[in-house]
Amino acid sequence: MMNKKWLVLGVILFCLIMGNTTERANAEEGSLETYTRQFSPVALSGYETANYQYFELEDYWNVEEAALYLEYNFSSLLNVEKSSITLSINGTPFHSFRPSEEHSKGISISIPSHLLVSGINTVMIEGKRTSSTDEGLYNVCDVTENDNNWMTINDSSSVTVSYASAPMKQSINQFFERFIGLDTVKSVDHAVVVNKNSSSAELESAIYGVAGLAKAKSDGSLPVPLLPEGDEKIAEKQVVIYVGMYNELPERIKTALGQVDVQQRALLKLIELEQQHILVVTSQNEEMLVKAGKYVANQELMEQTATNEKWIDADTDVLTPAVNVSRIITLTETGDRLMGPAHQEKSYFVSLPANQSIAEASKIRIDMRYAQNLNFNRSLVTVLINNKPIGSKRLSEVMANQDVLELSIPKNLDVNGNFTVTVAFDLEIEEMYCVSHDHVPWAYIDSSSMLQLNTVDRHDLLFNYYPSNFMHGGGFNSIAIVVPEQLTATDYTVLSNVFHLLGRYAQTNHGDVKVYSDNVDVSMLKNKQLIVLGSFSNNALIRQVNDKLYFRYAANGESFISNEKKSIEYEYGKKIGTLQLLPSPYSDGFGMLVISGAEPRYYELASKLVVSEDKLWQLYGDSIITDLDGQVSAYRFKEQHAQAAPILNLTERKDVLTFVLSAMVTMSVAIVALLLLTRKYWRKRRKSNETISKQLYI
Structure with missing residues (x-):
């Protein structure tokens, strides 16, 4: 009996060991892939400055290691012994160094993998500088060369991630995630395929899919390939969406689908053929096939479909929520704090349909607070739209705890579709180098800040x-x-x-x-x-x-x-x-x-x-x-005509409506008074004429 127990335990232990060994072997068999995100060029200026770069990690990546590669140039006036660069990932510092000629040719720094997250990761490059002319600043508090660029991060700098892709589950949402994944898009390892000699319905369904997938993916530079059946490029793709009327599908796909009734319905079904993951979109009904294309174009529905097939019928709601352009847009839900001396800014993205333009009488209001240790002769706030300034205001010690900046958006700003609002503070202080970190100036943009937006449709053929x-x-x-x-x-x-x-x-x-x-x-x-x-x-x-x-x-x-x-x-x-x-x-x-x-x-x-x-x-x-x-x-061949000011909906503008009603009342009173005066004048004249006539008669 004892020997039998030991035999059973031995078998179990052997299975566990072999299982772990198999898992390790499988992990080793899956070769690591790399993804590189280039930085945009950065110029560092001021005594203390920070710049942010972003890169994305997919949920299905198992990251083994990540490295930050920097190439930079710095001013010959820089005192490298008293200047430093600190690197942070998602708010946590992980490396600091002093600029040097050796490093400027390229320095690679490992990023701790435990600091990385799925989705957007933020790299902060924070610099503190002293120039050779600032040697006395440690003994004498004086500010010089505060605005000069002292270091440039080259666009050859990048983040490189080494990862292994997790096995893909047989579900539509997992397929969708891979289809729009950064690595898939970069390697163009995906395609939408239609039947050869495709019908109008097949093309329409595929076009909706291509457009929706383009919106869903992060990289906007490379289109989703649209290929006809038989194109030799299809065999190179790992993830494919095949759109076609059922009767025109290749036999290999029909066989993989099995017996399906698609006369009055459409089917989205995930199959695997020759190591290709294929999402088949098919129907015998043209209207249903087009509707299925709109389902593919709905990112939320695709991300929620956790099965390997989805049926679309007349009752299936495939449309995304309609866009409601609000006249009142809140810039920040919770408020934003900006810290540090000199130039600090915060940008807000405003979504607007592509055919909408900002119309006359649109306004922006910034509710703000800021520190009282500023040099108020030199500190100000500026608002920019798409990097074009629309107005500024000098900061005031009296208003530091509750200040407001209201600006009208110029009608000639020519903003069309999505745009960015930037609130920039120049927080200048006296004897900046003598101020401890606890007294660093700050500014706060309150959550009550808002944009009052009037829009007009724009259909210029330009x-x-x-x-x-x-x-x-x-x-x-x-x-x-x-x-x-x-x-x-x-x-x-x-x-x-x-x-x-x-x-x-x-x-x-x-x-x-x-x-x-x-x-x-x-x-x-x-x-x-x-x-x-x-x-x-x-x-x-x-x-x-x-x-x-x-x-x-x-x-x-x-x-x-x-x-x-x-x-x-x-x-x-x-x-x-x-x-x-x-x-x-x-x-x-x-x-x-x-x-x-x-x-x-x-x-x-x-x-x-x-x-x-x-x-x-x-x-x-x-x-x-x-x-x-x-x-x-x-x-440009069409003649340029002066554009009339857009007619706004007066019922939505209480100020304009009040003015119009007041003007109408005033005009009415004036007209009535004029009529009464005219009547009185004619009556007096008539009476005078009657008197003269009587005198002549006598």
């Missing part, structure tokens, strides 16, 4: 405001896409490029997107914002509107020709791509974006200019030309 005319209420503004009848892989790429940016601007999955081939009945294009892509030869609609284009094709359609703005050599005109924003020829008040070139590779080149926010700075006017050398030229 790239300065793109993509405002394609957005409405945070969603798509009745978009009709006209594509060549025979789509190439390039056409799918162009669609992906265009809707990646539109998706980044979209705040909801509302609105309509319809896809038509180039032989569409133009009556279907009425009351639509049009996106037309293709060449003169492969898109009949471009041939129809050629005489309305700013840059037109030659009669044979082989090349763009010269116009009043630009001379175009014939061979050069064959090798350029154009973006043109012009009024729709089918409906007043609607626009048409034409993305065109003599060959697909050239209009793909043009579409790359509207793929991400960081490309838009190159675009203005209503026509863009780009070539293979990367030259981008912008032109």
Whole structure:
């Protein structure tokens, strides 16, 4: 009996040991991957200064190690023996050093992994400096060179993380997390795939998915690839969303799905084929397939779907909450404290639909408190919108415990869509180097600070405001896409490029997107914002509107020709791509974006200019030309008209309403008084005439 017990214990112990060994072996088999986040360049100035850099870690990363790499330049006037740099991660200091010539060529510092968190991590680079001219400051309290830049952190600096990806569970939310993950996006290890010769419904469903996925991912520079079935790139992808009508699905996918009834419903189901994770989106009903695409575009629903399949029917609510643009926006919920001398600032992001602009009579109010040990002759607060100052105020000792700054937002500021409000304090103090840390100046922005916002729809057909005319209420503004009848892989790429940016601007999955081939009945294009892509030869609609284009094709359609703005050599005109924003020829008040070139590779080149926010700075006017050398030229053909001031809703403006009512009452009283005076005058004149007549009669 005793031997049997020992035998059982031995077997159990052996299993435990082998289990642990297997786990360790599996961990060792999974090779570590690396992710690097480059820093933006930083200039450090002032006696005490701090800068913040950010990087993100995915939930499914098991981080083994992380390192901060710094390259910097510093002033030759810097006293390196009395100057220092302190590095902190998520508020905890982990390394300090003195600047040196040796380190400036590059220094790598390990970041303690226990200080890292999933999601956003904050690196603070804090500097304290003394220059060679400040040697006497330790004995004599004097402030010099406070605003000079004394160190620059180069953009070659970065954070590098080594990690192993956790195994992916067979659930839609885990698949979605991987699809939009930083590593997946960086390596372009994902794709949305549609059936070859895809129908309008399949393209519409895929476009909603591409736009929603673009919004969900952190990296806004790279679009989600949209590929047709059969494209050789598909085999390289690890995570794939396959969108297609059920009857057109490849047999290998039908087999993996099993017997499913999708006549009146749509199905999202996760399958695995040849080590690829594939989310199949399918139906035999076109309306349900498009609805399923909107489900994919709803980030909250995708993150909440913990099963490997999801059925979509007529009762399934797939829409995101509607955007409600509030007139009163609170800048900070809890209040914000700013510490330290010299320049300190806090920025607030304000979300606004892309087609909305700040209108006249918008205001901002900053409720604040600040320290009383300031040099009030030199201390002030400034408010900036998108880094453009709109007003300042000198700080006052009398108002230190309860100060207010109210400013009107200039109507010519030209703010369109999302914007940033920055509150900047210059907290100057006397004899700064003699003040202990306990007496460091401070400022506090109260939670009652707010923005009173009036907005107006903006539909200017100019790239300065793109993509405002394609957005409405945070969603798509009745978009009709006209594509060549025979789509190439390039056409799918162009669609992906265009809707990646539109998706980044979209705040909801509302609105309509319809896809038509180039032989569409133009009556279907009425009351639509049009996106037309293709060449003169492969898109009949471009041939129809050629005489309305700013840059037109030659009669044979082989090349763009010269116009009043630009001379175009014939061979050069064959090798350029154009973006043109012009009024729709089918409906007043609607626009048409034409993305065109003599060959697909050239209009793909043009579409790359509207793929991400960081490309838009190159675009203005209503026509863009780009070539293979990367030259981008912008032109304006539409006449510039003075814009009338927007008409605000008077019922929402009590001050304006009161003024208007008072003016109306005053005008009414004046008119009545004028009528009474006129009546009195005519009566007196009539009486006088009667008296004269009697005298003459006598």
